[in-house]
Structure formats: structure tokens, C-alpha cells
Amino acid sequence: MSGGWSTGLLDCFSDCSVCCLGFWCPCVVAGRVAEIVSKGQTSCFWHGCLYAAINYYTNLAWCITCGYRTQLRGQYMLEEKPCNDCCVHFFCNSCALCQEYRELQNRGFDVASGxxxxxxxNRGVVTAPALQGGMNRQSDHK
Known part of the structure; x- marks a missing residue:
């Protein structure tokens, strides 16, 4: 069973700051989304640089961002909508990145914090419980 996205693909005006960031600096949005979706396995900085370089030289950066959309959908059981992930990124890359950014925000992440x-x-992040300082045994001996 799949759920719906919290915002639509073209709902840029629901958060103009994300829309502007996605339009003028999509490498920043791509890096931030990748870091959160990969749970820290991907660096925001390096993914953003990779995105910018690939986009500058080949205009094919959508090829790497569609994979993170697929991962995000899998994590939150989101619908593959309006079409498959690669098509969404190919035709509307900036809008797709912004939608993913908004989705993470709406799920409690401060995306800019990484x-x-x-x-x-502990904002919507599942972390391991803190370990206690070893085994303690209380004794009745004084």
C-alpha cells in the first residue's frame, strides 16, 4: 500500500524559499536531500559538487537524483507519481528536488541541518538508544 506525498510536484509556492533554492541552486537541494535520504552515508557537500559537475558538463544530473527519489519513496511508502522517478527528474528536476525537500521537512527533518x-x-531520526555506563550491581553490604 502506498501513501500520498504531503505536497504536489508543482506546489512550489507553498514554500518559496525552497522553490528559489531549487531553481537557482539545485545542487544544494540535491545534496541536502541525498544526505538525509541516505541517513548520512552521502555527504551533502560532495553530492552537491557531483551534481553541479555532472550538470555543468553533461546536463545529466537528473540521473543521480532520481535514485534518491526512489529511496525516499521506499522509506515512506510514497506513490510513484505522476510517473516513474526517472521521468519526473528528467522533465521536472528542480520541481522534483523541491518536492522531496518539502516532504522531508513535513516529516520533521530540518533538511538544512543535515x-x-x-x-x-532527534528530529524524526531513529537512532540507537544511548548505552548505559556498564553493569551496576547494588549491594546490601556496607
Missing amino acids: WKGNASQ
Whole structure:
């Protein structure tokens, strides 16, 4: 069973700051989304640089961003809508990145803080419980 996205693909005006960032600096949005979706396995900085370089030289950066959309959909059981992930990124890359960014925000992430920033504040991030300081045994002996 799949659920719906919290915002539509073309709902850019619901958050103009994300829309502007996605239009003028899609490499930043791509990096931030990739870091959160990969749970810190992908660096925002390096993914953003990779996106910018691929887009500058080949205009094929959508090829790497559609994979993170697929991952995001899998994590939250989202519909593959309005068409498959690669087509969405090919035809509307900036809009797709912005929708993914908004989805993460609406699920409680501060996307700009990155994975570590969210983990330290426990914002929608599942982390392992803190370990207690060893085994303690209380004794009745004084």
C-alpha cells in the first residue's frame, strides 16, 4: 500500500524559499536531500559538487537524483507519481528536488541541518538508544 506525498510536484509556492533554492541552486537541494535520504552515508557537500559537475558538463544530473527519489519513496511508502522517478527528474528536476525537500521537512527533518544535525536533536531520526555506563550491581553490604 502506498501513501500520498504531503505536497504536489508543482506546489512550489507553498514554500518559496525552497522553490528559489531549487531553481537557482539545485545542487544544494540535491545534496541536502541525498544526505538525509541516505541517513548520512552521502555527504551533502560532495553530492552537491557531483551534481553541479555532472550538470555543468553533461546536463545529466537528473540521473543521480532520481535514485534518491526512489529511496525516499521506499522509506515512506510514497506513490510513484505522476510517473516513474526517472521521468519526473528528467522533465521536472528542480520541481522534483523541491518536492522531496518539502516532504522531508513535513516529516520533521530540518533538511538544512543535515543528517548529523537532525540526529543530535532527534528530529524524526531513529537512532540507537544511548548505552548505559556498564553493569551496576547494588549491594546490601556496607
